[in-house]
Amino acid sequence: MAIGNVSGEGDKIAERIACFVKCLSLFYEYVVRRKEFARWVSLAVKQSRKRYLMDNTAVIRRRRALIVHAHSEADSFVAAMRDRALHALEQQGWEVDQSDLYAMDFNPVLSPDDFGPRSISDHLVYALEQRNAYAAGTLAPDITEEIRKVLSADLLVFTFPVFWFSVPAILKGWIDRVFISGPFYGGRRIYGAGGLSGKRALAAFSLGGREHMFGPGSLHGQLETGMLRHFLQGTLGYVGLEVVEPFVAYHVPYISAEARTALLDQLEQRLARIDHEPTLAMPDLAGFDLSFAPLPANA
């Protein structure tokens, strides 16, 4: 028994010594490696803070839309479309910017005044100067501001009346000056690889013409793939936007007030489900070689 007790005491002492030695060695490790340890702790804190911010920013960030409106009259039907679009988007929690081109007196005429110091002074190569001036921060302030609005938007909505099978001149000029070479497109950065890929666009426009004047076999032919292809594909699709099927208000000046109200209701409903609205087909770059010649399977 006595021997057993002595052995038990001895074990305890041995255990304590082992524990003391372990603590001592940990303390030694800490003293020797304390800088490394501090760095590790600070890295872990930074990473968890970054992860927290990323997760929560995604939740907190409200999606942004930009409405580009091109009608001179505040009481026009197109202005009513703009107002309904704004209302529908705000109801859905979007943060909405606006560019009311006539109200802003937007200058639609491109000119040498759009740039600061130019790379070629005696002949204006507009797209070249756009790229250089954007990189140098010397674009005219009105263009810079519109580019900022476009680039910070997830969704672009255009409201306009059709003029001569096209968009009003003020909107055409806005595109010419704002959709610049560089951030919007360049080289092979077009269509799915365009600068605005990942964003959506909706064109909502009014027409004097009746619905049966448009479409296959009709008087004026197709709207999306014919009359307004230059805008829907050649502009919006070209810079990479996912182009939602347009909202078309036919024959607007000649229909009843009730029919116009019904159109405005339809527009509002479409904007309420804008993420799920069908989009127009755009060329797929995978079917073309580096010079954009069709690949054999596509030819």
Ligand SMILES: Cc1cc2nc3c(=O)[nH]c(=O)nc-3n(C[C@H](O)[C@H](O)[C@H](O)COP(=O)(O)OP(=O)(O)OC[C@H]3O[C@@H](n4cnc5c(N)ncnc54)[C@H](O)[C@@H]3O)c2cc1C
């Ligand atoms: C230069 C030019 C070229 C054109 N080229 C073409 C062309 O190529 N193809 C074509 O089809 N058309 C063409 N048009 C016609 C043009 O597209 C239409 O006149 C235009 O789309 C009508 O829209 P708006 O907003 O101007 O209508 P508005 O004239 O402003 O309004 C139409 C009616 O709606 C009413 N209204 C306004 N607000 C509301 C509301 N909230 N609820 C109910 N009613 C309301 C107004 O009082 C008015 O009676 C052209 C017109 C011009 C001037």
